[in-house]
Amino acid sequence: MARLARLYVPDQPQHVILRGLDNQSAFVDAQDYALFLDCLKAAARDHHLAVHAYSLMPSAVHLLVTPREESSLPKAMQAVGRRYVAHFNRRYGRRGTLWEGRYRATVLESERYFLLCSRLVELRPVRAQMVALPEDYRWTSFAHHTGVLLDALITDHSQYWSLGNTPFERQQRYKEMIELPLDERAVDLLEQATLKGWVIGSDAWLDWCARQANRRVTPLPRGRPRKLKTEQSGDDHQHRKLG
Numbered sequence: 001m002a003r004l005a006r007l008y009v010p011d012q013p014q015h016v017i018l019r020g021l022d023n024q025s026a027f028v029d030a031q032d033y034a035l036f037l038d039c040l041k042a043a044a045r046d047h048h049l050a051v052h053a054y055s056l057m058p059s060a061v062h063l064l065v066t067p068r069e070e071s072s073l074p075k076a077m078q079a080v081g082r083r084y085v086a087h088f089n090r091r092y093g094r095r096g097t098l099w100e101g102r103y104r105a106t107v108l109e110s111e112r113y114f115l116l117c118s119r120l121v122e123l124r125p126v127r128a129q130m131v132a133l134p135e136d137y138r139w140t141s142f143a144h145h146t147g148v149l150l151d152a153l154i155t156d157h158s159q160y161w162s163l164g165n166t167p168f169e170r171q172q173r174y175k176e177m178i179e180l181p182l183d184e185r186a187v188d189l190l191e192q193a194t195l196k197g198w199v200i201g202s203d204a205w206l207d208w209c210a211r212q213a214n215r216r217v218t219p220l221p222r223g224r225p226r227k228l229k230t231e232q233s234g235d236d237h238q239h240r241k242l243g
Contacts, residue, residue, distance in 0.1 A: 008070040009107050009212045015117050015194045019100040020059035026098055033139045036084050041153045043079040047072045050155035053118040056139040062121045077103050106193040109201025114159040147171035
């Protein structure tokens with residue numbers, strides 16, 4: 001059975017996960033991390049991909065992005081992979097792919113999930129117990145959102161701008177949000193949607209997405225479909241006749 005094409009809904013953000021093959025390290029030192037960010041910056045510019053948040057982990061990349069066109073994300077990821085893998089293989093004397101198949105992605109409802117996803121992406125090193133605080137890890141967009149530095153890779157989303165009228169207000173509010181516990185149920189729903197490639201949001205928003213994408217955006221219900229009441233009554237009548 002052919003798999004469905006990747007979902008794309010105009011102007012809607014996507015959560016992206018790219019994992020290293022067999023959980024092997026895709027980054028060894030600072031030079032690798034810095035080059036990957038350079039590759040991502042060039043690919044995002046060339047293929048019209050707005051990057052809102054990122055976290056580069058030793059064996060995985062986590063992104064929050066908005067593609068301007070349907071081809072923006074796949075072309076950008078292809079460009080990054082081609083350039084970075086060539087560098088990594090040449091530098092470490094290896095051959096073959098570096099990543100675990102295709103990247104995983106979900107389209108998400110901004111009002112419900114954007115800020116949660118941004119926080120989740122930047123808290124990955126903390127959740128993996130690599131560091132105690134998000135500011136202790138260099139390879140995320142956390143420093144940009146909290147005003148430590150201006151990251152040219154990042155395009156601020158309207159949901160981030162809604163946090164305050166000035167840069168200081170937005171940065172302070174975001175830092176306060178980072179310190180709050182994440183809603184683990186919402187995190188689990190977001191991660192499952194990303195791994196399975198379905199959209200995540202309210203029922204009304206899902207219906208809107210399905211119309212925009214002109215296809216189903218959620219999985220079909222499991223098991224056999226339930227019979228209609230009239231069909232079940234007919235079956236019962238036929239069963240009594242046979243009995």
